[in-house]
Amino acid sequence: MQTSSQRFDAIVVGVGGIGSAAVYHLAQRGLDVLGLDQYNIPNSIGSSHGDSRLIRLTNHEDPEYVPHVRRSLTLWESLENQYGEQLLHRTGTVDAGPPDSDTVQGAIKACKEYDLSYEHLSSQELSEKFPGFELPEDFEAVYQPDGGFINPTKCVQAHVELAQEHGAVTHAHETVEDWNSTADGVTVETDRATYEADNLVITAGAWTQLLVDELEETLTPWRVIVGGFQPADREQFTPKNFPVFSINDGSQGYYGGPDAGTSGFKFGLVDNLEEVANPGDFDPRPTEKERERLRTELLENAQRYFPEGARTIKRLKTCMVTHTPDQDFIVDHLPSDPNVIVGAGFSGKGFKFSSLMGELLADLVTHQESAVDVELFDISRFQRVTR
Ligand SMILES: Cc1cc2nc3c(=O)[nH]c(=O)nc-3n(C[C@H](O)[C@H](O)[C@H](O)COP(=O)(O)OP(=O)(O)OC[C@H]3O[C@@H](n4cnc5c(N)ncnc54)[C@H](O)[C@@H]3O)c2cc1C
Structure with missing residues (x-):
């Protein structure tokens, strides 16, 4: 057990599809980032694994997401160019x-x-x-x-490896057990250490409700x-x-x-x-x-x-x-803890958007305007999400 606490600009809990993209976008903006996952990075226990996740521009179920698919495709192409391996198959x-x-x-x-x-x-x-x-x-x-498909395992790998080139640190097999807001950020307790950060990004997939009690009924x-x-x-x-x-x-x-x-x-x-x-x-x-x-x-x-x-x-x-109840995502600050940002509830259709969700989460941490409409993802549409 490590005793002295280390401080980061941002800690990302859960380095799956969405979390790996958040680690990448935060590190690319020059932030000092720690990504933590309870399993392997990438792993096949969460939601982001295997050979393919579909990416359809037609998106007949949610036509308002078409601009989000377009932006995601642009970001996947950019990632692919930087990584030098095929991720997207049109x-x-x-x-x-x-x-x-x-x-x-x-x-x-x-x-x-x-x-x-x-x-x-x-x-x-x-x-x-x-x-x-x-x-x-x-x-x-x-x-x-x-449209076509992307390779989820390789995409997680690409985001993480490129984030590491920008200085991000990732720890696999380290479970976040608790977190608390402080006067100037957050403390994060894992099964191995205590960390401090200015911001906490929770992208823990199906486990998010275990870290944010009040989302239990929403997710x-x-x-x-x-x-x-x-x-x-x-x-x-x-x-x-x-x-x-x-x-x-x-x-x-x-x-x-x-x-x-x-x-x-x-x-x-x-x-x-x-x-x-x-x-x-x-x-x-x-x-x-x-x-x-x-x-x-x-x-x-x-x-x-x-x-x-x-x-x-x-x-x-x-x-x-x-x-989520309306099958739209949650990508927002927690109202009770503004230094804590959640990206969750991707309702079985999130992987194609993970490049974009990483960008939006980084926008929320760095208080920048986003390239697409983010109102769809507002946490306040669900009642009582205080911790
Ligand atoms: C069979 C299947 C088919 C799908 N098809 C499509 C598709 O065609 N197109 C599409 O866009 N989407 C598809 N999806 C949905 C998409 O895969 C998910 O929306 C997306 O992968 C969610 O990513 P995530 O990062 O939220 O979750 P995950 O990838 O599960 O990541 C969460 C991570 O958090 C870690 N974690 C959790 N708790 C802790 C903790 N306390 N401490 C440390 N780490 C923690 C977990 O270990 C995990 O690695 C499909 C999903 C499935 C299962």
């Missing part, structure tokens, strides 16, 4: 379903409103362009060429599953030949994308919230019920729309996502 995106569905109509609306290039395709035209798709004849699709961590399948012909389903997709058949939403590494052809359910997770006691090993859901809900539907993509089961991953 495979294009497909939004498909019945012609009058929110998926198809919402994607068209977003493309028109934000002047995005797109192709409106029949089911047959989609199969001619990407032979892996076998959607019902009466489905339509919107193909938008600029709900869920166990979710995603499947990986073995294609009959892998080449047809690699990022070079196959886009990411979002399908809604009128009753259920599905998402997925190419076989981008070791995970196989990816297929998941949009409304996947069956069981609330206990982050203090999270066991990522799939339960028997989750294995059964893999064989039924995932494999059967994957085979229905992509018979050549989902020949056999390759992988089942259980992890946590953390929802």
Whole structure:
């Protein structure tokens, strides 16, 4: 146990998708930063791991987020250039379903409103362009060429390594147990040491509610599953030949994308919230019920729309996502403790925005104006968030 306390300009608790980006943006601005994570950096227990996270400009569920996706893409490209390795794969995106569905109509609306290039395709035209798709004849699709996916593990790694080049310090396997506001900042107690800082940034994913009691009712961590399948012909389903997709058949939403590494052809359910997770006691090993859901809900539907993509089961991953009641994020100062800033509640759709969220968190620490509208993320929309 270290006894003397060290002081930093900012401490970031949780170096996952969002926290690693915050460490990077703070260090890049010349701040003396410490990033702490209870597990490996990166790790596969939190929410930011694996081969791919989708990034869709069409964003039919939340068209007001399109400017945020654009800014995120700009930041991912900049990160990729600095890091010198591919992080972003612009495979294009497909939004498909019945012609009058929110998926198809919402994607068209977003493309028109934000002047995005797109192709409106029949089911047959989609199969001619990407032979892996076998959607019902009466489905339509919107193909938008600029989206795709990012590699979450590599993105965390890139943010952390580049932050370290700017002087940031990161400690893995060090758990923050408590924090307190002081007259001139915060103290942070871990299982190894006590630190002081001018500002504390809490990006602890599903564990955030354990560090900010009053967010307990606002943040709900869920166990979710995603499947990986073995294609009959892998080449047809690699990022070079196959886009990411979002399908809604009128009753259920599905998402997925190419076989981008070791995970196989990816297929998941949009409304996947069956069981609330206990982050203090999270066991990522799939339960028997989750294995059964893999064989039924995932494999059967994957085979229905992509018979050549989902020949056999390759992988089942259980992890946590953390929802807010309105599924918009929280990126704000704590009203009771203005030196403490929270980035949480990314509601199963946050990774694509993590480059931008790091920038916004750094803006809040350094009191700078942000490049995009941040009102959506205001903590005061939820009642009583004092500690
Ligand atoms: C299966 C799945 C598919 C998804 N698909 C997409 C997608 O296609 N597109 C998309 O944009 N998003 C997607 N998401 C959502 C996205 O991955 C998450 O929104 C994002 O990764 C959240 O990042 P985070 O930094 O908040 O959490 P995490 O990455 O979990 O980071 C939190 C970190 O805090 C650490 N921590 C917690 N408590 C402490 C403590 N007390 N002390 C020290 N460290 C602590 C944890 O160890 C962890 O590393 C998906 C999520 C899942 C699970």
